[in-house]
Amino acid sequence: MENQVTYAQAGVDTAEGARAVDAIKGVVHETYRPEVVGDIGGFGGLFSIAAAKDMADPLLVSGTDGVGTKLKVAQMLGQHSTVGIDLVAMCANDILATGAEPLFFLDYVAIGKLRAEAVADIVAGIGEGCKQAGCALIGGEMAEHPGVMDPDDYDLSGFCVGIVDRPKMLDPESVREGDVLIGLASSGLHSNGYSLARKVCVEGKTPEELRAPREELEGRSVLEALLTPTRIYVKPVRAVVGACPGAVRALAHITGGGISENLNRALNEGVDAEVDLGTWPVPSVARYVCDAAHLSEAEALKTFNMGLGLVLIVDPAQAEDVEAACAAAGETTYRVGRVVSGTGEVQYANEGGLYGFSA
CATH class of the missing domain: 3.90.650.10 (PurM-like C-terminal domain)
Incomplete structure (x- = not known):
């Protein structure tokens, strides 16, 4: 076994990833709506759309976006807790253009070196954005990219799904x-x-x-x-x-x-x-x-x-x-x-x- 190279030695620390998940659970739970089924950690986020049965013609509305190079400003200032608000805003405001109510949100965090505290700061902002938008943060992904990204570098993507009744849609x-x-x-x-x-x-x-x-x-x-x-x-x-x-x-x-x-x-x-x-x-x-x-x-x-x-x-x-x-x-x-x-x-x-x- 003396030639063994572990995943951690290759640059990916799954234990730190588990610690990061534990660090964000409280933030995630604060965004939950009654329609959320289950908890984070599963293979897919579950959300009941039973309320749609009261609509004449319910339409799901989806949006995805990122924060772009504003992240570089956050990194220069050493402040990472607000760019998550930006992430939610860019997606939720887009689907609002149809008159839709945002229901749930998912995030994707790509980072050079995973540190639980840094991810917790980022996700705290995402959670705050979700609370402002009234949508639940029901899942996401934290991906560690050693050798592809610098250790302190990260990028964000967001995905939002909402619902609108076609007769009431803004058009x-x-x-x-x-x-x-x-x-x-x-x-x-x-x-x-x-x-x-x-x-x-x-x-x-x-x-x-x-x-x-x-x-x-x-x-x-x-x-x-x-x-x-x-x-x-x-x-x-x-x-x-x-x-x-x-x-x-x-x-x-x-x-x-x-x-x-x-x-x-x-x-x-x-x-x-x-x-x-x-x-x-x-x-x-x-x-x-x-x-x-x-x-x-x-x-x-x-x-x-x-x-x-x-x-x-x-x-x-x-x-x-x-x-x-x-x-x-x-x-x-x-x-x-x-x-x-x-x-x-x-x-x-x-x-x-x-x-x-x-x-």
């Missing part, structure tokens, strides 16, 4: 000329555009520069501002949809591609979205990155969310009711435009006025 085909665009505020860059943000704001800077408070970032450091977690809109938006039946026709989650390349996904081929620039505040971190990159207004609008995390397309007769319901749910809203006749594109009014918001 771009229902959008019509005259509808109102109501924007919901973002918390910052969310989880998109970080390859550019890192290139112009992080690369070539000293740790002292990146950690120093900056007046133009409202007293935050560059790393802190970039690491602000993505907002999860599930609970407030579903509350609004429930309070104002039929008022919200469609919605767009503003992710990679910015307003220009996401709002059009909530339109049909007979209309355009006309966005009034300057009708909402641009977060300080977005302006900071755009200034550092010398981005034109048009380029900024197709790269970052620029302050709008979601855009609701609303029946004009019920726009005030929707705004009131949003306020009651704790949301800050802005009327940012209207739907006009067109071909399914996004156009802008008041060009040059992106940064001109005045409260």
